[in-house]
Amino acid sequence: MISGLRVGGLRMSCLRLPYAAEAPFLRPSYQPSRLRRRSRLFATSCLAAAPKKKGERQKVVVISGPTGAGKSRLALELAKRLNGEIVSADSVQVYRGLDIGSAKPSLSERQEVPHHLVDILHPSEEYSVGQFYEDARQITGEILSRGRVPVVTGGTGLYLRWFIYGKPDVPKASPEITSEVHSELADLQRDGDWDAAVQFVVKAGDPGVQSLAANDWYRLRRRLEILKSSGAPPSAFQVPYNSFKEKLESSEIDASDIKSSTSELNDSRSKELDYDFICFFLSTQRLDLYRSIDLRxxxxxxxxxxLSEAKWLLDLGLLPNSNSATRAIGYRQAMDYLLMAREQGGWSSAKEYFSFLSEFQKASRNFAKRQLTWFRNEPIYQWIDASKPLENVLRFICDVYDDETGKLKVPRSLCMEKDISNLKEVRLLKAYRTKNRCCTELGITPVACRLLSTDSGTEDRAPRDPFVQAHDTVTESANDRIDVQECFTMPAPFVTFCDQQHLLLVSAALRAGAQTLYQFPNTNKGGKAKEGENKIKGRMKREFYSITSYWYCIF
Incomplete structure (x- = not known):
């Protein structure tokens, strides 16, 4: 039984089978009008380019939803149908190199449909909601001028709120004030004395900085700049969204009458907003969402x-929670884990690895919960059930886009309830526990090492043959930690093949052309993995049989 692994700056990887959720019970599916269906191929290609009547606003589609709900896929398919371009409203996708942790669209997807505000900054740079507002508004105008449809998608609530309603009229700091603020906080930041810096700004007149996340030096400096420029803290400035919401709530409508409320909202929207925003929030049942997030x-x-992306951030000299990129969920936890392992001389126990994974999953679920809470209070969004057929959802959104009355609402067959009304689901949520698909503590097995191309640890991307049996290169120390020869990567530690599900996992890896060697205790003596198109390398050796798979570590 192996209880540890060496972790001196790593990339760790695993594979799971695509999650095959059971098909949910569907109400009668949404059926678009035949007239709209016939005319859409022509209409959607010229609607945005058609001359607008005086006072008529141009349409902008907004797709949001919690992490893992499938909003990126929906936005991509919708943009294809509406002759659109995608504007990312994600605070992490703006950074180059942070692809996996931000679930960034692939290169092929970006070639299919133009994507904006993706890969525009180095991870060491800051990016604020104010910068997003300016960038997204400018890009939206450019897309519309080309006769195409802007499809804004992302889950960063504040970004979307400012984009739709506008930003506060906060003064921009002069270069002199910016330099003054930087010099006042430079020593405190260099010493890492966050608490003293917060108290300094509180004494200057902004008690609101106490709510900032620890080590958020960018926002701390910005708040002090506003204070020095205007003589008032940021909270003193009117936020356009608050003004809009106050007008809506003060109108004489029955709050329990949803149709009346929505109608009033549309009237307010036409008077207050410069674009005709068509907004949808994609979600699903909370339990299904949590399971999807854990597997993701x-x-x-x-x-x-x-982990390789987090290692790269550390190699750049960045620390966890030190700027916008390193505060992002996933990267923060991964960087903390790698730093902990480095402090221990490059070692990590099984318990520490699973603790990192658990924290990452929990933080992701909590973020999704906050997203649901945030958008529940945004009256401009129509909620759609992500578990419904994609084609039906696309048809409905296209019909809403084509509808000139602004009164087409989500049908019951596609509607997602904002609140949990089922007591059984509430109980299940309270009892929810993560069940990992492939990272488990049962049946820990040694895995073969992969030969490196250089002594420095640079991996050769080309397939290498032959592979080396793990039990020929691995030595176990007295404290049951794993060590290996210098020219090999460390073996990946934790994967379970104790049931049919995991055997299917291996089969999928083989079909995909995996190139790393696995070893298993020979529980099925004489058993041999299927050869042929899989081109399995390896043969029976001692009491082990070997097959190829994706799971490996690079250190």
Whole structure:
């Protein structure tokens, strides 16, 4: 039984089978009008380019939802149908190199449909909601001028709120004030004395900085700049969204009458907003969402995954929670884990690894919960059930886009309830526990090492043959930790093949052309993996049989 692994700056990876959720019970599916269906191929290609009547606003589609709900896929398919371009409203996708942890669209997807505000900054740079507002508004105008449809998608609530309603009229700091603030906080930041810096700004007149996340030096400096420029803290400035919401709540409508409330909202929207925003929030049942998030977190530990990106951030000299990129969920936990392992001389126990994974999954679920709470209070969004057929959802959204009355609402067959009304689901949520698909503590097995191309640890991307049996290169020390020869990567530690599900996992890896060697205790003596198209390398050796798979570590 192996109880530990060496972790001196790593990329750890694993593989799971695609999650095959049972098909949910569907109400009668949404059926678009035949007239709309026939005319859409022509209409959607010229609607945005058609000359607008005086006072008529141009349409902008907004797709949001909690992490893991499938909003990126929906936005991509919708943009294809509406002759659109995608504007990312994600605070992490703006950074180059942070692909896995931000679930960034693939290169092929970006070639299919133009994507904006993706890969525009180095991870050491800051990016704020104010910068997003300016960038997204400018890009939206450019897309509309080309006769195409802006499809804004992302889960960063504040970004979308400012984009739709506008930003506070906060003064921009002069270069002199910016320099003054930097010099006042430079020594405190260099010493890492966050608490003293917060108290300094509180004494200057902004008690609101106490609510900032620890080590958020960018926002701390910005708040002090506003204070020095205007003589008032940021909270003194009117936020356009608050003004809009106050007008809506003060209108004489029956709050329990949803149709009346929505109608009033549309009237307010036409008077207050400069674009005709068509907004949808994609979600699903909370239990299904949590399971999807947990599996997604495991997926992010695949080859070239989250840990390698976190290692790169550390190599850049960045620390966890030190700027926008390193505060992002996933990267923060991964960087903490790698730093902990380095402090221990490059070692990590099984317990520490699973603790990192658990924290990552929990933080992701909590973020999704906060997203649901945030958008529940945003009246402009129509909620759609993500478990419904994608084609039906796309047809409905296209019909809403084509509808000139602004009164087409989500049908019951596609509607997602904002609140949990089922007591059984509430009980199940309270009892929810993560069940990992492939990262488990049962049946820990040694895995073969992969030969490196250089002594420095640079991996050769080309397939290497032959592979080396793990039990020929691994030596176990007295304290049951794993060590290996210098020219080999460390073996990946934790994967279970104790049931049919995991055997299917291996089969999928083989079909995909996996290139790393596995070893298993020979519980099925004489058993041999299927050869042929899989081109399995390896043969029976001692009391082990070997097959290829994706799971490996690079250190």
């Amino acid at each position: 977190c495991e997926d992010m530990l695949l080859d070239d995954g989250l």
